[in-house]
Amino acid sequence: MRPLDRPQDLFLDIFAAAPTRDLEPGEVIISAGEPATQVFNILSGVLRVTRTGTDGRRQILAFLFRDNFVGLTATDTYFFSVEAVTLARVACCSRRQLDLRLAEDPKAEHAFLNMMFRVVEDMLDVVFSLGQRAAIERLAVFLLYLRHWRRLSDHLADDTDPLLREIQVPMSREDIADFLGLKKETVSRSFRDLEERGLIRRLDTHRIRVDDLTGLRQLAGSWDFASPRRLTGATGPPG
Amino acid sequence: MRPLDRPQDLFLDIFAAAPTRDLEPGEVIISAGEPATQVFNILSGVLRVTRTGTDGRRQILAFLFRDNFVGLTATDTYFFSVEAVTLARVACCSRRQLDLRLAEDPKAEHAFLNMMFRVVEDMLDVVFSLGQRAAIERLAVFLLYLRHWRRLSDHLADDTDPLLREIQVPMSREDIADFLGLKKETVSRSFRDLEERGLIRRLDTHRIRVDDLTGLRQLAGSWDFASPRRLTGATGPPG
DNA sequence: CGGCAATTTGATATCCATCAATCGGTGTGG
DNA sequence: CCACACCGATTGATGGATATCAAATTGCCG
Numbered sequence: 001m002r003p004l005d006r007p008q009d010l011f012l013d014i015f016a017a018a019p020t021r022d023l024e025p026g027e028v029i030i031s032a033g034e035p036a037t038q039v040f041n042i043l044s045g046v047l048r049v050t051r052t053g054t055d056g057r058r059q060i061l062a063f064l065f066r067d068n069f070v071g072l073t074a075t076d077t078y079f080f081s082v083e084a085v086t087l088a089r090v091a092c093c094s095r096r097q098l099d100l101r102l103a104e105d106p107k108a109e110h111a112f113l114n115m116m117f118r119v120v121e122d123m124l125d126v127v128f129s130l131g132q133r134a135a136i137e138r139l140a141v142f143l144l145y146l147r148h149w150r151r152l153s154d155h156l157a158d159d160t161d162p163l164l165r166e167i168q169v170p171m172s173r174e175d176i177a178d179f180l181g182l183k184k185e186t187v188s189r190s191f192r193d194l195e196e197r198g199l200i201r202r203l204d205t206h207r208i209r210v211d212d213l214t215g216l217r218q219l220a221g222s223w224d225f226a227s228p229r230r231l232t233g234a235t236g237p238p239g
Numbered sequence: 240m241r242p243l244d245r246p247q248d249l250f251l252d253i254f255a256a257a258p259t260r261d262l263e264p265g266e267v268i269i270s271a272g273e274p275a276t277q278v279f280n281i282l283s284g285v286l287r288v289t290r291t292g293t294d295g296r297r298q299i300l301a302f303l304f305r306d307n308f309v310g311l312t313a314t315d316t317y318f319f320s321v322e323a324v325t326l327a328r329v330a331c332c333s334r335r336q337l338d339l340r341l342a343e344d345p346k347a348e349h350a351f352l353n354m355m356f357r358v359v360e361d362m363l364d365v366v367f368s369l370g371q372r373a374a375i376e377r378l379a380v381f382l383l384y385l386r387h388w389r390r391l392s393d394h395l396a397d398d399t400d401p402l403l404r405e406i407q408v409p410m411s412r413e414d415i416a417d418f419l420g421l422k423k424e425t426v427s428r429s430f431r432d433l434e435e436r437g438l439i440r441r442l443d444t445h446r447i448r449v450d451d452l453t454g455l456r457q458l459a460g461s462w463d464f465a466s467p468r469r470l471t472g473a474t475g476p477p478g
Numbered sequence: 479c480g481g482c483a484a485t486t487t488g489a490t491a492t493c494c495a496t497c498a499a500t501c502g503g504t505g506t507g508g
Numbered sequence: 509c510c511a512c513a514c515c516g517a518t519t520g521a522t523g524g525a526t527a528t529c530a531a532a533t534t535g536c537c538g
Binding site for chain 2: 051053054055057058059061072073074075079080103106109110112113114116117118119120121123124126127128130131132178179180181221
Binding site: 172185187188189191192205 | 485
């Protein structure tokens with residue numbers, strides 16, 4: 001299933017014949033403060049959206065996955081940075097072209113607006129997690145979030161697909177920490193705690209096996225990335 | 240300056256002849272889980288947008304002020320609640336009417352999209368605060384946030400207007416705590432710390448005098464609600 | 479095998495939450 | 509007018525969760 005097969009993301013057709021670009025891990029495609037001239041669509045790999053304070057504290061605002069749109073901004077200047085987490089390939093398109101597309105076709109603009117709504121909803125979940133959840137709970141939410149995206153990226157219709165027993169964790173512990181508002185050591189310890197509780201098993205640094213999905217969901221709280229609403233719209237936070 | 244005088248919020252004209260409703264403190268106008276049939280525009284007073292977990296933990300996602308739009312959702316169900324913090328008056332409008340307005344006029348839809356962008360930008364700031372800042376820093380940010388909204392609500396062009404020496408704090412300590420991801424006692428202590436550092440003075444529970452704006456801004460971090468970008472668009476987080 | 483970086487683990491410190499009074503304002507009834 | 513009760517805010521004492529500092533270990537790449 002390609003982007004264009006999702007009618008709700010109609011506007012992504014601007015990327016249909018767009019040139020692509022391959023990214024090395026760590027490679028920067030958007031720098032905060034620079035003029036917003038380009039937008040992207042992720043064909044493969046994982047990216048991160050970051051904001052860094054004057055004193056160097058870094059917050060990862062979102063991870064971006066396949067089919068995610070990258071370059072969300074109303075102003076003419078990016079107010080965040082976007083970098084590759086893994087090897088990745090993106091389709092590139094000028095912002096002007098996007099603006100034209102949205103201006104000429106109300107349907108496309110409507111689709112874009114819908115994507116914005118999904119972004120906002122996702123961010124509200126992040127805000128709730130950062131404000132109200134303990135470290136281990138945030139990590140549980142995060143693992144379900146990765147599982148959710150794996151499912152969408154691989155177009156697995158079934159939530160119980162055996163492939164989903166294993167969660168891929170492509171980013172470093174420090175990336176996870178900066179996303180969850182923790183320190184990398186705390187992330188490590190929380191992984192261990194989850195394992196000691198019998199909810200997961202660390203196969204290696206970047207692969208987790210889920211032993212007790214129900215328990216993980218309970219820990220994560222009531223809502224869940226597998227809720228019906230979330231499965232309809234394949235989008236992620238901004239970029 | 241009334242809402243309609245702000246061209247970027249063109250779509251707010253649906254509220255021009257709309258009926259109004261007066262709200263008591265604590266009164267609920269939107270309940271999470273209910274069908275999304277109505278939207279509002281705030282004429283006066285302050286509202287809060289909340290999400291409550293199964294275990295009762297409450298996160299305030301945003302405070303809403305004069306001229307803010309209330310009722311942001313793409314789905315047919317609200318996924319947050321909205322209540323009055325103070326006495327308030329809102330203009331009421333059916334969601335259908337909004338949808339029609341946006342569908343018939345690309346300009347209006349474009350304006351709406353722009354509002355969404357501002358909402359996302361504001362939420363990214365919240366995420367950064369919750370993820371990276373200490374209690375006293377979050378409170379410093381929050382006070383500047385209130386000052387910012389006071390300035391917009393009162394249409395004060397000058398950032399140094401003497402009226403802005405005093406910050407109105409209409410909400411309770413517990414509301415502040417649930418917004419900043421803290422406990423009410425910690426909020427109290429952080430107020431005291433700010434006072435002991437000579438940055439502010441508590442005139443009474445709901446009024447703060449700013450003694451050292453520069454110091455407060457330094458504590459809050461580099462960015463500031465008074466940055467040029469923020470002054471152009473008078474909108475707030477979702478509702 | 480050797481060396482570097484990332485992760486994990488351990489010991490300790492710090493910050494914030496929790497539990498428990500106390501204070502202060504406000505409204506009510508005597 | 510004053511006594512009292514009530515509620516939010518403040519302050520104090522203590523505990524717990526996470527950060528910080530410092531190894532030790534693992535994994536990865538040459």
